[in-house]
Amino acid sequence: MSNAPELFALENDAWQVRIAPSLGGAIVDARWHGRDVLRPTPAAELEARNVRKTACYPLVPFSNRIAFGSFRFGDSRYALVKNLAGMAHAIHGVGFQRAWSVHASDANSIDMLLSHKPDEHWPFAFEAQQRIAIEGDALTLGMRITNTDARATPCGAGWHPFFPLDTAAGETRLHTAWNSMLVGDANDLPCASTQPPQFGALDETIVDNCFTGWSGNARIDTPHHRIVIEASDALRCAVLFRPAGQPFFAFEPVSHANNALNGNEPPMHVLAPRETLEARMTVAMESLRRQA
Template identity: 25%
Template sequence: MTLDLPRTGQQFSISHGDYSAVITELGATLRVFRYQGSDVTVALGPDDIVPCCEGRPLIPFPNRLAHGEYDFDGQHYQLPINEPERDNAIHGFGMNYYWTLEKLTESSVTLSWRVPLMPGYPFSLIVFMTYTLDDNGLHISCDAHNHGTGPAPWALALHPWFANGEDAHGDAIDAVTARCSLEIPANVHVLANENLVPTGTEPVDGTKFDFRKERLLNEQPYDDALTGLTHAADGTVTAVFTRPDGRRVAIIGDESITSFQVCTGTGFPEAIHPAGVAVEPQTAYANAFNTKTDLIEIAPGGTAHTTITYRVL
């Protein structure tokens, strides 16, 4: 890599019809996603530090891992603590590495990453991320192949921040968010402690977490996992984010998606507060390496596959 490149590495621009996107070499990050020239997700510059994981795949685990430690297949592992104020490891580490370009066309890009040999996660995985635009939006596919001799723990989430459509700053972002709405077919809210590590679940009935019908985000804060999803007959599950200007975006996951994390960023420092809402499709919610809830175990020679679509309605 030459030093005249942006800090996020090569910039892979793809387009199709009304859609365009830019994916970066660093972290296989979706830096820009636009429809008819307008931001669908909160955009970042090529040399911007990503403060809130905007556009990043979260692998090999999403969200928080308590104390950064876990047991798997009879062994104990310790990962670095990268959320020290809560004593957690958070959002995996695939976002910290430059990925390898495998294929680039006008409307699609595929990047790969070999998981480095490390004591906290010594599993031999090669991961492929493919971003494809067509008339139906942006399709993001992830395939994790286990080349090791034993099983490997795995979970995935994507971390899009959907733009609220207004040029707001500071507390005004929260005011705009209050006029956004969300619909998610989730029957269960995940309870969490002060470190945002799950402690149990509750039905969404009668709570501010009942998004089974479209609901305004006017009861902030939200930084919560919603599970017990109702999938359609074809195996997909769909959340819909609606902005004050009426733009609606569908977030469609395949049968591997078991939860959505919703974060409004309420109270975040102004300098890092994205002007939007994170609606994160997940194969497992926080601390899955410990609880084993919805944890995927990739067998030797096996593959974990997930496809997620962002579509402007």
């Protein structure tokens, strides 16, 4: 019997996108005119329900690391479960490790819900709504996070999309603007900020840093197509992750700095009871023929 999650498909004349609500509300693959825009999930990893090998997953209610799973908020100190094996920190929130329910779906969109009660992974209640939709050449991801706790709570949002690198076909380059780069220490936690470097081809770049003061716009030029990313005002940080020896990179629009709950800036949002944080990102595609 297969252990793979149920998949929901979106399709129009340009896009074919598959989503696994029960596997962290993740995108399994996203193809534009038959070519992968996001790193596709290998069949064996899908069968193993390995959400970190999917094409894109949501970051809610926080992005990246909380140092050693510990933080102070208000008058209390909280200890979180280290939620990934071998990781000294809590990372990427809870949404990517939970099953989302499907509220509505059709050929062009899917709406998913996640209701969280306080636990050892996150001590505050919230409800998240994630919408993934295609229209024309654009893929749009939207998030609404509502504080359902009786207290004010910290809240963040973002996505973790992976993009393939086809080094055999040519270079892939990222064009964007940001104000500063957070430099990590031996524990992969921000310890300083510096002027961002000028990156060349991503194929030759090794990086895992958060960038603050992001413009909210980015262009990725690949050998096959151009990807234009636009993010809403809530997402003014971005994490660029390009590990050595791997045929992919991640460009993650997020709402706050790594380890923001322990003093790094920009901070997380603080939501009053019933207050909502909204975030959105759009991935719009352009063919090389249109650029010529």
